[in-house]
Amino acid sequence: MVGTRNRRVSTNASPGQSRLASVAASEIVRVDFGAQGISICPGPEASSGWAIHVMSDIPTDISHDQNAVRRQKLTDLRAAGFDPFRAVCQQTHFSAEATKAYVDGQDYTVPVSVAGRLVTIRDMGKSQFVKILDQQGLIQLYVKKDLVGDEAYVAFKKLDLGDIIGVSGTLFKTKTGEITVRIERYTLVSKALRPLPEKWHGLTDAEQVYRQRYLDLIVNEESRKRLIQRAKIVSAVRRFLEDRSFIEVETPVLQSIAGGAAAKPFVTHHNALGCDFFLRISLELYLKRMLVGGYDRVFEIGRNFRNEGLSRRHNPEFTMLEVYQAYSDHRGMMTLIKDMLTTLCRDVLGTTKIKHAASGQDIDFGGTWREVKYKDLIIEATGDADWFRRSKAEKIAKVEAMGVPVNPAWEDFEITNEIFSKRIEPTLIQPTFVLNLPKELCPLAKISQEDPDTLDVFELTIGGMEIAPAYSEQNDPDVQRTMFEAQAGEEIQNVDQDFLTALEHGMPPAGGMGVGIDRLCILLTGAESIRDVILFPQLRPDTKA
Incomplete structure (x- = not known):
């Protein structure tokens, strides 16, 4: 809004929230409208009229309002002809x-230019020690009035915590041994108009940590390191597979059939095509099409979406690695996942042993990985060698006596699997391959020739949670159709006829595996929850925003 030079200004807000302002344009440079009314800031005459700047209320004394003080500093900078948001x-x-570039004993000889967010200021009168934060961490800077000049030093002292600056200078080592940049020149490249959370208290509200992750990354070194470590884990997975001739591909996120798993999908509508689509719940079926198409080793790291609950281990949007290798089987996948995780630990963590916080155990990835059949674990947990010959009623009575609630409407295999989920899996801390799961649990795997009630599969469990299921993939189109149609459980997926058609063209025997990237990161970083390894986990909209 721009007014003529002698135009008068008024506001019609309610009496308790505003006051009438009536001033000649030659007396002001800015009028600020705020929740409590308007404040008139005197200044040089504006030749083009009045510049009306909408912002929070700035009373006569603004020293208690950090936002207002910071905005005033920005206004002063612009009035002086400098806009930090246009600076580079x-x-x-x-x-x-920069720290590594320092040459011991050669102070003030190695030039560097660094940039980052101002997070610490120590004022010593005619000099200051400050620290800035970039993606690799902190570095100390030293600015001295005699070196940068009076005007630049005065301006530097007006900087606030959170401001982003770029500096050039030379390296030296302080008396305490800290490598420091002696500033020769600096530039403010972004003015922080809001203050950072308190240094010692940080973000104390758990939801605020996730909702304002950008602040958490600034004030919480542990979060910053953990999420950078996640990026390194994903990068190392890619390198590992690419070094073994696996090809990374991208498959559709929008799918006409929610196949590859039994889960509730998110539904969306495609306006141009005039039909509904599902956000994928699995990567599997399109990757197997790639095997049919001649890609013998293929993988994808991508997002899946399941419209289900949230927990410490579940988020509706999550990242999966799925990998398929022709002319292999679930045993080949055993070798692959063991080599992969051992390599990740060595290359990313620098050790093959990690501490499992909940149990206090050291998980040893470099040791022997246990192999045990699913049925043997169930028999051991129930103390009943005849468990798999018991009637459903007998199983329900036994499970309830163990303190595991079940739904009487469940199928036999679901009742048995509840024992595994609640009583067995949480105890498997060391790397354990659980073999030969019931055939009802995995309709996409080959049936075991040794035990037709089970499958040639494994579920790798580490730290008390499933990390990677793997199959000898079913490639018989007729058997696959039968297994699709017989699939049981609360949610029956539609049969993907196009996938079955692809199988009829011939798919080589293959081993396939899925690795939950989020869970893997929980395990390797020692995080307490899946939300701690996802940058921006799902939350309800902030109604207070």
Whole structure:
């Protein structure tokens, strides 16, 4: 809104929230409208009229309002002809790289240009020690009035915590041994208009941590390191597979049939095609089409979406690795996953042993990985060698006596699997391959020739949770059709006829495996919840925003 030079200004807000302002344009440079009324800031005459700047109320004394103080500083900078949001700077080194570039005994000889967010200020009068944060961590800067000049030093002292600056200078080591950049010139490249959370208290509200992850990354070093570590884990997985001739592909997220798993999908509508689609619940069926098409080793790291509950181990949007290798089987996948996780631990963590916080055990990825049949674990847990010959009623009575609630409408295999989920899986801390699961649980795997009631599959459990299921993939189209149609459980997936058609063209025998990236990161980083390894987990909309 721009007014003529002698136009008068008024506001019609309610009496308790505003007051009438009536001033000649030659007396002001800005009028600010806020929740409590308007404040008139005197200044040089504006030749083009009045610049009306909408912002929070700035009373006569604004020292108690950090937002207002910071906005006033920005206004002053712009009035002086400098806009930090249009400034740029050069960055030759990240913080850790700059520290490594220092040559011992050669102070003030190695030039660097670094940039980051101002997080610490220590004022010593005619000089200041400050620290900035970039993606590699902190680095200390030293600014001295005699070196940068009076005007630049005065401006530097007006910087606030949270401001982003770029500096150039030379490296030296302080008396305490800290590698520091002596500033020769600096540039403010972004003015923080809101203050950071308190240094010592940080973000104390758990939901705020996830909702405002950007603040959590600034003030919480543990979160920052954990989420950077996640990126390194994903990168290392890619390198591992690519080094073994696996090809990474991308398959559709929008699918006409929610296949590959038994889960409730999210539904969306495609306007141009005039039909509904599902956000995928699994990567599997399209990757197997790639096997039919001649890609012998293929993988995808992608998002799946399941319209189900949230928990410490479940998020509606999650990341999966699925990998398929022609002319292999579930035993080949055993070798692959053991080599992969051992390599990840060595290359990313620097050790093959990690601490499992809940149990206090050291998980040893470099040791022997246990192999045990699903049926043997059930018999051991129930103490009943005849468990798999018991009637459904007998099983329900036994399970309830164990303190595991079940739904009487469940099928036999679901009752048995509840024992595994509640009483067995949480105890499997060391790497354990659970073999030969019931055929009803996995309609996409080959039936075991040794025990036709089970499948040639394994479920890798580490730290008390499933990390990677793997199959000898079913490639007989007729058997696959029968298994699809007989699939049991609360949610029956539609039969994907196009996938069955692809199988009829011939798919080579193959081993296939899925790895939950989020769960893997929980395990390797020691996180307490899946939300701690996802940058922006799902939350209800913030109605207070």
